[in-house]
Amino acid sequence: MLNNIDDNVEEDTLFEHFRFEVPKGQLLLRIDKFLMNMIQNSTRNKIQSAATSGDIYVNDVAVKSNYKVKPGDVIRILLTHPPYENxxxxxxxxxxxxxxxxxxxxxxxxxxxxxxxxxxxxxxxxxxxxxxxxxxxxxxxxxxxxxxxxxxxxxxxxxxxxxxxxxxxxxxxxxxAKTSEREYIALVWGNVKEDEGTITGNIARHVKDRMQMAVFEDETIGKPAVTHYKVLERLGYVTLISCKLETGRTHQIRVHLKHIGHTLFNDERYGGHLILKGTTFTKYKQFVENCFKILPRQALHAKTLGFVHPTTGETMRFDTEIPQDMTEVIEKWRGYAQSKSLEEEE
Structure with missing residues (x-):
């Protein structure tokens, strides 16, 4: 079993803990390996034990750990206790x-x-x-x-x-209905060439890394997503931008920006915790690592939210300050960009 049994629940009562539909582009893969990629903090031994106990179902049939998933399969993990998250x-x-x-x-x-x-x-x-x-x-x-x-x-x-x-x-x-206003402020790797633009592309689970989302050209995979962006400030090897969401998919801004080559600064899941742009000088590497320490997360802030009040019908719009960790890193990049431009002028 993946978790301990609740003694207060009758043994013939089953609760759904996880449910996954295998995407269209998935290659044949053992179900234990597939679920390891899908479920955070899981181990292959735990998943294999669950399969041995008959807790893993594909299309409502219990399967063993060597079953190979294929596109369209509906995988469910059913246990005798309610999910803790409920x-x-x-x-x-x-x-x-x-x-x-x-x-x-x-x-x-x-x-x-x-x-x-x-x-x-x-x-x-x-x-x-x-x-x-x-x-x-x-x-x-x-x-x-x-x-x-x-x-x-x-x-x-x-x-x-x-x-x-x-x-x-x-x-x-x-x-x-996409009538709400949602604006995010993001610091991304690289110099975003266009002053503004729109990113489109269906978003679904990554075929190989199930903890990531990915953009698919095939419109039958995933859900449509639209992100509008505008450059606020160019800071050399990074760019400060505003993103407005037309849709609200999982990791939408993070995956859309990576898709166009501008991964969020220090977004570990999508590779932004690596030095993606810049020089090979040790001094620069130390500068970036110091920024990572100040901002130990992806550089993304949901700054503005607007909607119509459900009771009064009034249009409401709320705005917040960029938090200190992001502000401090932006200031450091601003200083770095200015010093670089001064060096080039000399």
């Missing part, structure tokens, strides 16, 4: 609330906070904090209290939380 115990975690009324609230999330529970993150999430500070928040379609949308763990910035069923429905429809 057990929300209130936790007294401070929230940075920038606005609140009877229908909704706006939170400025710090980098490092996971939005909702998932494998490996069963406590300390925003949802646990919301459960402590608010009673009877409405559930979204994924049974997450109050959540209309989400941002990645290491992305900072604004999130709107619904406090009533009516607000949840109204706000969710705005996000689905």
């Amino acid at each position: 057990r929300i115990d209130p936790e007294d975690i401070p929230l940075n609330i920038v606005y609140e009324d009877d229908a909704l609230l706006l939170i400025n999330k710090e980098a490092g906070m996971v939005v909702h529970p998932g494998h490996g993150n069963y406590t300390g999430t925003l949802v646990h904090a919301l459960a402590f500070h608010f009673d009877n928040l409405p559930m979204n379609s994924s049974e997450r209290p109050g959540l209309v949308h989400r941002i990645d763990k290491d992305t900072s910035g604004l999130l709107v939380i619904a406090k009533t069923e009516a607000a949840m429905t109204h706000l969710a429809k705005q996000f689905e």
